[in-house]
Amino acid sequence: MKVFARRGFTATRVEDVLDEASVARRTFYRYFTSKEDVLAAVYELATGELLDAIDAIDETSVSADDPMAGVRAGVELYLDFHVENAALLRVLVEQSMRSDSPLAGHRRRFRARLLKVLVRAAETCRVAPLDGFTYVALLSALEGVALELLEGAASPSDILRAKHALHGLLASGLVGR
Secondary structure (H helix, E strand, O other), X not given: OHHHHHHOOOOOOHHHHHHHHOOOHHHHHHHOOOXXXXXXXXXXXXXXXXXXXXHOOOXXXXXXXXXXXXXXXXXXXXXXXXXXXXXXXXXXXXXXXXXXXXXXXXHHHHHHHHHHHHHHHHHHOOOOOOOHHHHHHHHHHHHHHHHHHHHOOOOHHHHHHHHHHHHHHHHHHHOOO
């Protein structure tokens, strides 16, 4: 993770990974065939941790008075995760967005899991089923804001503004139709 975050994907060589991990070449090739395999494993680890954290949001935070509490907490987790891991996630996102990348399939599965979270949130808010593209649009907005924050050094006020914008967009998209 450190090597990819520091050097980027293109500049990273298998030798760099071996040096950073203090692993012999033979051991490396027992588990991976290339640096692409390592990056795919890192992607799975990072997105798995994020999804686990989102899934662990206490459902008791959702009340009749505030059915969007869980969605807001998920947005906060998602953006905070991206900001706290910016260098690594910049590499992962750049690679996963390319359709010819080995990470493209991982990204599709990750988005599918996040879409399920949005559908669950709409159901919790007792919203009539939405067109599937509404969920895709809301998720794409979340991803787009995270990408924008990853482009540079996002200030705390930028992050707060992004959270407020997404909270409003998700609330109006899921509830205020």
